[in-house]
Amino acid sequence: MGERNPQTATGSNTDLVGLYRQMRRVRTFEERVGELFVRGLSAGSMLHLSIGEESAAVGVCAAMKDGDTFTTHHRGHGIFLARGADPDRMMAEIGGKETGYCRGKGGSMHIADMGLGHLGANAIVGGGIPAVVGAALVAQQRKTGAVSIAFFGDGAMQQGILYESMNMAALWDLPAVFVCINNQYGMGTRIDQATRATALHERAVAFGLNGETVDGLDVVAVRDAAERIVDAARGGTPGFLAIDCYRFFGHARKDKSPYRDADEEEAGRRKDPVAFARAALVEAGQDEAELDAIDAAAAAEMDATIDFAARSEEPPLSSMFHDVFAVGEPEPEPLAVRIDRVLARN
Amino acid sequence: MGERNPQTATGSNTDLVGLYRQMRRVRTFEERVGELFVRGLSAGSMLHLSIGEESAAVGVCAAMKDGDTFTTHHRGHGIFLARGADPDRMMAEIGGKETGYCRGKGGSMHIADMGLGHLGANAIVGGGIPAVVGAALVAQQRKTGAVSIAFFGDGAMQQGILYESMNMAALWDLPAVFVCINNQYGMGTRIDQATRATALHERAVAFGLNGETVDGLDVVAVRDAAERIVDAARGGTPGFLAIDCYRFFGHARKDKSPYRDADEEEAGRRKDPVAFARAALVEAGQDEAELDAIDAAAAAEMDATIDFAARSEEPPLSSMFHDVFAVGEPEPEPLAVRIDRVLARN
Amino acid sequence: MAELTYRDALKKALHDAMTEDEDVFVIGEEVGRYGGAYGVTKGLIDEFGAERLRDTPISEPAIVGTAIGAAMAGMRPVAELMYVDFIGMTMDQLCNQAAKIRYMFGGQIGVPMVLRTQGGTGRSAGAQHSQSLEAWVMHTPGLRLVMPGTVYDAYHLLRQALRQPDPVVFIEHKALYAISEEIDLDVPPPDWGRAVVRRTGSDLVIVTYSRQVHHALQAADALAGQGIEATVIDLRTLNPLDFGTIRDAVEPIGRVMVVSEGPLTAGVAAELSARITEECFDFLHDPVIRVAGEDVPISVSTALETASVPTPDLIAETARKMLV
Amino acid sequence: MAELTYRDALKKALHDAMTEDEDVFVIGEEVGRYGGAYGVTKGLIDEFGAERLRDTPISEPAIVGTAIGAAMAGMRPVAELMYVDFIGMTMDQLCNQAAKIRYMFGGQIGVPMVLRTQGGTGRSAGAQHSQSLEAWVMHTPGLRLVMPGTVYDAYHLLRQALRQPDPVVFIEHKALYAISEEIDLDVPPPDWGRAVVRRTGSDLVIVTYSRQVHHALQAADALAGQGIEATVIDLRTLNPLDFGTIRDAVEPIGRVMVVSEGPLTAGVAAELSARITEECFDFLHDPVIRVAGEDVPISVSTALETASVPTPDLIAETARKMLV
Ligand SMILES: Cc1ncc(C[n+]2csc(CCOP(=O)(O)OP(=O)(O)O)c2C)c(N)n1
Ligand SMILES: Cc1ncc(C[n+]2csc(CCOP(=O)(O)OP(=O)(O)O)c2C)c(N)n1
Numbered sequence A, B: 001m002g003e004r005n006p007q008t009a010t011g012s013n014t015d016l017v018g019l020y021r022q023m024r025r026v027r028t029f030e031e032r033v034g035e036l037f038v039r040g041l042s043a044g045s046m047l048h049l050s051i052g053e054e055s056a057a058v059g060v061c062a063a064m065k066d067g068d069t070f071t072t073h074h075r076g077h078g079i080f081l082a083r084g085a086d087p088d089r090m091m092a093e094i095g096g097k098e099t100g101y102c103r104g105k106g107g108s109m110h111i112a113d114m115g116l117g118h119l120g121a122n123a124i125v126g127g128g129i130p131a132v133v134g135a136a137l138v139a140q141q142r143k144t145g146a147v148s149i150a151f152f153g154d155g156a157m158q159q160g161i162l163y164e165s166m167n168m169a170a171l172w173d174l175p176a177v178f179v180c181i182n183n184q185y186g187m188g189t190r191i192d193q194a195t196r197a198t199a200l201h202e203r204a205v206a207f208g209l210n211g212e213t214v215d216g217l218d219v220v221a222v223r224d225a226a227e228r229i230v231d232a233a234r235g236g237t238p239g240f241l242a243i244d245c246y247r248f249f250g251h252a253r254k255d256k257s258p259y260r261d262a263d264e265e266e267a268g269r270r271k272d273p274v275a276f277a278r279a280a281l282v283e284a285g286q287d288e289a290e291l292d293a294i295d296a297a298a299a300a301e302m303d304a305t306i307d308f309a310a311r312s313e314e315p316p317l318s319s320m321f322h323d324v325f326a327v328g329e330p331e332p333e334p335l336a337v338r339i340d341r342v343l344a345r346n
Numbered sequence C, D: 001m002a003e004l005t006y007r008d009a010l011k012k013a014l015h016d017a018m019t020e021d022e023d024v025f026v027i028g029e030e031v032g033r034y035g036g037a038y039g040v041t042k043g044l045i046d047e048f049g050a051e052r053l054r055d056t057p058i059s060e061p062a063i064v065g066t067a068i069g070a071a072m073a074g075m076r077p078v079a080e081l082m083y084v085d086f087i088g089m090t091m092d093q094l095c096n097q098a099a100k101i102r103y104m105f106g107g108q109i110g111v112p113m114v115l116r117t118q119g120g121t122g123r124s125a126g127a128q129h130s131q132s133l134e135a136w137v138m139h140t141p142g143l144r145l146v147m148p149g150t151v152y153d154a155y156h157l158l159r160q161a162l163r164q165p166d167p168v169v170f171i172e173h174k175a176l177y178a179i180s181e182e183i184d185l186d187v188p189p190p191d192w193g194r195a196v197v198r199r200t201g202s203d204l205v206i207v208t209y210s211r212q213v214h215h216a217l218q219a220a221d222a223l224a225g226q227g228i229e230a231t232v233i234d235l236r237t238l239n240p241l242d243f244g245t246i247r248d249a250v251e252p253i254g255r256v257m258v259v260s261e262g263p264l265t266a267g268v269a270a271e272l273s274a275r276i277t278e279e280c281f282d283f284l285h286d287p288v289i290r291v292a293g294e295d296v297p298i299s300v301s302t303a304l305e306t307a308s309v310p311t312p313d314l315i316a317e318t319a320r321k322m323l324v
């Protein structure tokens, strides 16, 4: 296995500065996604921002290594970015453009990249979870030393497939990890309106997994917990990690969260892992100018993604018939062609 | 609400003699089901006998009251019988006969009777579980005081829908009970080959339910545990009860259980709740002749079921088109009629 | 007469049914406080309370299963699936349980529930949020299937669905929620299960349902400008299927196009084509032409999404070719 | 030449594929120690071990999901669903995930898995264990669909399925496991996706697959005794669908019956009927006749069960009527 954090071309992430940089990049990217939407450049409004959840993405990815695989839920931009994604190609995908990770077919909720082990974001709550059992099975059989991690939200804690998957992982001692990013809400439903069992990790423990809950305010704590859980999984003890945080904004771009009150929201937004890391760094004597430079670099990097997405082309109509089946297989006959054939009686 | 045990036309079941009588009836019925199969009178071979599990059926039903509802898994003959079923109509149904509970359409795995609150046996492992959430919801909203109980096997503990259902029951404080009859096997898979988490009730506790496990050897212990769990559910705290027992015979009629060894099977069959109850009664000074009379009555009663089933008619072919939709709705057009119409061009 | 949107007509139908019958209740994700992902139930919780607009955890299989149990126990649940795309998780409960309970149990009891959901393209929602899966339902004995295309029908078909003794799958179209009509809801609706002829023309018959009714009517208008007159039939319910109305229209004309947003192969259009051919064979000048979704998943790219399903242009263009 | 059962041919296909390719493994309920509910994998665990015959908990959605992940990670899982009736629990994983992954992700990766299962009537197994649900699969873009009717095909189609780059749903028929044939497996099979003409006759064409091939051939024999000669086409795979073979048979004859065990409405027979009509319209003397399952659930009563799906008698009787 390689070192942790293959994504840190721009510097080590194992120190807090690195973690801060990654969180800032995620935050800034998501802000730009909002802009893309406002400018009418996104493909639709089904954009789910992970603002407030940066420590989960960055902290867990800091515990991953080359060759590890993962799946995410619909709110997965931050995770993929923390894992090393090219933000240009991400933004292009969100815009439904040909230059995107999935050539504009997948969009925000279906980004994937096999090169980085991203087995796919998923628009079905819980839908991506069992795939990590399969990937972990392969890692175990081939003794690659890799783990496979499923990222999902607190809403998915109420999907049965999670328990089926965790049970299999425990039964087979798989290098699999289940990470629940508990931003307290599934759309308009607060976690305590979805379940009586809000100590989420206890459910995993009852299925025989290693389980912990960590406060997402402090990215270092998240990373440390993730290292414990991920390392144990690599050793054959699958695990579960719940990360407590807060969904700063609405469920998707059009949701203004009228179902929660302003006080709660304000309190929630004070649990800001990016601000917390910055304050901790300053406290520890970090030069603020350096942090400002990190912020500025992130802003510049992410500004460019919008230009990239805007400049990119829509996928050609012919691509509609590609990739239903593998390259080399006959493509579906376009309807118009078929109708002409039928009417021409041949 | 009525008294417990509306089914005890033949005597109180709350004493051990009554419990013994019911268990003997179940045991004898299942033996006759085996005979029905051997005599070629059953509809197919998908017959799942509950021999060895009588205390679960009888003990839990002893905690139920008039108006309560329940669903069962595919191994549900004993439960329904303990709840008051007419064994003749059961046997006829198992034979696919018109006089059966479901007019021969359902068979062993789909017996139901609305009069006794039996919302249906199910051939889908876990398939009948969520219906009790709905029935409990209605009981709660209408304040009927009824509980609804899902009976299922240890195999269903690995079906996600159980957790979704338990979570809802806990969230809404429903009068619902989940009863797992742990006969140690799901077909050829021993429970510890299906999960690492063999303390089954802990999973329910992790979802916020009342949870217990009880040894099924002693029907009195089962009844007492069931009363605790069922009474609490009636009061708004849903519960889960696992009953440990042993599947004495194969999974279905053709399975000889080659996957388990003779020693284990012998030891398992020594955990016989019927024999245990009888021994306890004798120990307590019960007249054995009276017990023999109970056994003889059960034998006579159940012998008659075979005659009844054998004498009964197959359902008429026309019934194939009944009950797809409600009475009064047009029935599906039989294919042969349709084809004639098409060929006649009208 | 009132101007009403499809969304509000659905809401009013729920409202009126819940007012008339206290056994009717709604259960699903975000149906209460949030008011439904597409706003259909917005505000109802204020009037009827959280028990009758029951918000659930994200547990689709158990939502449908709960509705089944509640229906068997005597109430009339309206279970909501936020997207028909999630029906895959519930096909066991829907097709092995709800659809078969009356039959398996020898007619003892039915499952009078409505499964409300919405499908179709139109919001760049991608492959898992844009499907038209009605064919799976239509293929399952024991299920009714309703697909309203108009505001008036949204109201009345939902009211009628809520009076059925059997399980009804009621599929709205996400692109229709905002359409509005001047309608008089007091005009009595057609009988349950009847199709409606939306437009009469003597050159060809277009048989369709849900949003494609609008596409077909748009196409018919365009065609009229070119001297081609189409009859457009809105099926309204796919089960029951009103074949009589189709036959009456088809026999005198003999040229038929069936239009469905679902994928072509083994879809609703196939059933309609087969059935029409069987029953009207001698009247057909040409084979029934299927205009349906391409046999591909739906892309998030708006360009690809739009081109993946029948458009008014494709319908009109196909009609012109049929009449050459 | 060897006498082999359908069951053993399937086992041999798995055996040979697992021997050749160590990435092939079987995962499902009771596939290992028990040897499969219908005995198809019996004994394989002794040769290949418990990792390659992986017994699972009863968790159908996660079984399919696990196979997807394993396929994406580079192996070739054969996931087994004990009965196709359980596919309802897995339709999300199968149709929203496996079927769409290549497309949604822009062609980056495929899901080369095989979902083996069995369906159909014949064992008084009741409404939830006797269905023919292939239409749901056929309607889903991105899935291959294989339904072998013969021993030789059971072997070769499974071998071919295990070489496909895309997900394959492979549906056996429970009533066929015990049939046996003298076959030479070394005779090279038809190309992937090709139908086979099982019998040639000039009076009508019967297009079918899976167990109904046998019913059709039995019927054809009976008809031959009465001077009616039928061509019988065994489709073998429903996706790909070999329409060329159908067309070649249909055009010269012009009388077609399609036979499918699944329920009539919106089923495979509808697709075949629609397609044949579209492409061979001018050659048809009569509408394509569908002989399919009744639109009812399957009863446990043997009498009702048998009458719910096409029998050789019904096929022969229908053919006679077609030729009056
Ligand atoms: C199976 C399924 N059910 C419902 C939805 C609609 N939906 C999308 S996101 C969401 C909330 C998910 O909450 P959570 O898992 O906490 O993730 P978060 O959005 O908070 O990141 C819902 C209900 C869906 N996409 N898939
Ligand atoms: C969803 C589903 N999966 C698999 C099966 C096949 N099957 C029938 S019974 C059974 C074992 C069930 O075990 P358990 O729940 O312990 O019940 P038991 O048979 O021991 O009473 C299996 C796998 C099924 N009927 N339904």
Ligand SMILES: [Mg+2]
Pocket (backbone or CB within 6 Å): A153, A154, A155, A181, A182, A183, A184, A185, A186, A187
């Ligand atoms: Mg959340």
Ligand SMILES: [Mg+2]
Pocket (backbone or CB within 6 Å): B153, B154, B155, B181, B182, B183, B184, B185, B186, B187
């Ligand atoms: Mg068991």
